[in-house]
Amino acid sequence: MVVAIYATIVVQIELSVTRSADPVAVTGITKELDMTLVAAAADGLEGLDGMAEFLDRRSDDLTQMLVEHLAVVAVSVAVATVVGVALGLLVWDRPVGRSVTITTAAVILTIPSLALLAILSPLFGLGWGPSIVALVLYSLLPIVRNTVVGLREVPAPVLESARGMGMTRTGVLLRIQLPMAWPIILTGIRVATQLAIGIAAIGAYVAGPGLGQYIFRGLSSLGSRNALNYALSGTVGVVALALAADALFIVIARLTTPRGLRA
Amino acid sequence: MSTLTSPDVGRRTTGRRGAVARVLAAPLVVAVLGLVTLLWLQSIELDSIEKRTLNTDYLVDRVREHLLLSLSAAALVALLAIPAGVLIHRTNSRVLRGVVLALANIGQATPAVGVVILLAIVWRTGFTTALVALVAYSFLPVLRNTLTGLAEVDPATREAARGMGMTRTQVLRRIELPLASPVILAGLRTSLVFAVGVATIATFINAGGLGDMIVNGLKLQRYPVLIVGAALVAGIAILIDWVAGLVEEYARPRGL
Numbered sequence: 001m002v003v004a005i006y007a008t009i010v011v012q013i014e015l016s017v018t019r020s021a022d023p024v025a026v027t028g029i030t031k032e033l034d035m036t037l038v039a040a041a042a043d044g045l046e047g048l049d050g051m052a053e054f055l056d057r058r059s060d061d062l063t064q065m066l067v068e069h070l071a072v073v074a075v076s077v078a079v080a081t082v083v084g085v086a087l088g089l090l091v092w093d094r095p096v097g098r099s100v101t102i103t104t105a106a107v108i109l110t111i112p113s114l115a116l117l118a119i120l121s122p123l124f125g126l127g128w129g130p131s132i133v134a135l136v137l138y139s140l141l142p143i144v145r146n147t148v149v150g151l152r153e154v155p156a157p158v159l160e161s162a163r164g165m166g167m168t169r170t171g172v173l174l175r176i177q178l179p180m181a182w183p184i185i186l187t188g189i190r191v192a193t194q195l196a197i198g199i200a201a202i203g204a205y206v207a208g209p210g211l212g213q214y215i216f217r218g219l220s221s222l223g224s225r226n227a228l229n230y231a232l233s234g235t236v237g238v239v240a241l242a243l244a245a246d247a248l249f250i251v252i253a254r255l256t257t258p259r260g261l262r263a
Numbered sequence: 264m265s266t267l268t269s270p271d272v273g274r275r276t277t278g279r280r281g282a283v284a285r286v287l288a289a290p291l292v293v294a295v296l297g298l299v300t301l302l303w304l305q306s307i308e309l310d311s312i313e314k315r316t317l318n319t320d321y322l323v324d325r326v327r328e329h330l331l332l333s334l335s336a337a338a339l340v341a342l343l344a345i346p347a348g349v350l351i352h353r354t355n356s357r358v359l360r361g362v363v364l365a366l367a368n369i370g371q372a373t374p375a376v377g378v379v380i381l382l383a384i385v386w387r388t389g390f391t392t393a394l395v396a397l398v399a400y401s402f403l404p405v406l407r408n409t410l411t412g413l414a415e416v417d418p419a420t421r422e423a424a425r426g427m428g429m430t431r432t433q434v435l436r437r438i439e440l441p442l443a444s445p446v447i448l449a450g451l452r453t454s455l456v457f458a459v460g461v462a463t464i465a466t467f468i469n470a471g472g473l474g475d476m477i478v479n480g481l482k483l484q485r486y487p488v489l490i491v492g493a494a495l496v497a498g499i500a501i502l503i504d505w506v507a508g509l510v511e512e513y514a515r516p517r518g519l
Contacts, residue, residue: 110497219380
């Protein structure tokens with residue numbers, strides 16, 4: 001129920017963001033809504049197992065996990081963006097390289113996350129290491145693919161006129177193609193972020209950071225009074241984080257899209 | 264991932280050689296992966312714990328459990344979500360559509376491990392729970408793709424079919440569903456590959472599968488067990504995605 005309410009609100013935020021002229025004001029609203037929703041969630045579930053008390057007692061813990069979850073995703077997606085866009089720039093105009101890169105990234109994305117995390121843990125130990133490596137690998141496909149698509153979809157006449165004005169190939173790539181491809185690349189980064197937020201939850205199994213810790217603590221305390229509280233707060237936290245991140249990306253997209261490309 | 268957010272570049276842009284390479288890439292990767300794992304296993308000495316796991320009987324059992332769980336989940340999703348999508352489409356209700364699409368977005372943001380574990384806590388552990396969790400998790404993406412696919416059918420085409428004297432059911436069966444089938448199949452393929460991945464997590468709630476090997480290998484620090492389990496699951500996921508891709512290509516109506 002709470003989740004459904006959240007959904008409608010986020011949808012409304014998305015709508016209002018696309019209309020609003022002042023994105024900063026909108027993020028303010030998002031934050032406020034976040035707080036009232038957490039309170040509402042606590043009220044609604046109080047009858048069950050003392051969720052309000054649970055949240056109150058563990059708010060520091062939860063906040064820390066929320067921040068860590070965000071941190072591990074942010075670091076991984078940032079690395080994946082640098083690597084992915086660089087790869088995209090390298091291969092977008094080479095049919096074989098392009099095909100090999102995208103197929104490889106697609107194969108990596110197919111590997112179940114628990115399997116990849118488990119394989120990485122003997123190599124990178126427990127903790128942040130395997131989580132970050134796995135998240136970077138999983139985030140590559142949407143970013144590389146969208147970079148390639150974005151660079152290739154710049155209309156030929158635009159490229160022609162840029163060349164005709166005397167720009168070098170690199171100049172055209174960096175000053176014409178990349179800015180024009182940016183909205184599509186950003187969509188790739190947004191998809192990668194959603195993906196990473198979900199997969200990071202499983203990272204907790206190999207002692208990774210984030211809200212997954214509470215989900216697994218719920219499992220290990222199965223049968224006890226707090227099992228549901230742990231698992232539910234962890235899961236809802238991840239959902240809230242993912243939705244908030246998505247809303248943030250809409251704002252970023254508005255702020256960073258070149259003037260001439262805005263709808 | 265999402266078949267809707269960005270166009271698939273590979274399919275459109277590479278020539279025949281690229282197409283052949285792409286068709287063969289997945290089985291080749293799996294074969295190399297399998298060969299390397301086998302050679303590596305031959306070269307090391309297994310202790311008694313590892314021997315108990317790394318034998319044909321045990322492996323076949325785990326693979327069977329894994330396939331049973333993921334394939335039946337995908338089949339159930341196909342049976343439930345596609346008709347549900349068709350029904351919602353036929354109500355023509357914008358509100359209902361909006362609610363379903365919003366829910367599908369939330370569903371995508373929900374971590375699978377959370378769904379599986381929550382269900383185990385409020386219900387019980389075991390195979391049935393894992394199956395229900397998998398179906399619940401894959402239901403919304405397939406439903407969404409069905410709705411999107413049906414909504415994307417050109418109204419003029421629909422109009423023309425009606426004008427030719429087809430009934431609404433005929434339009435649905437002979438025009439709308441075939442035209443929407445690529446999007447629907449893409450959704451099913453994604454959910455199938457997801458099911459294979461999420462079935463790994465089923466081990467946490469005592470539902471068997473190859474996740475058992477991964478978790479045991481980690482807990483007992485027996486890396487050969489862990490790596491064989493992970494390699495098997497990865498290989499299965501890649502091969503299933505490959506087969507689903509071929510089916511998708513083959514089932515696409517001629518004119519599309």
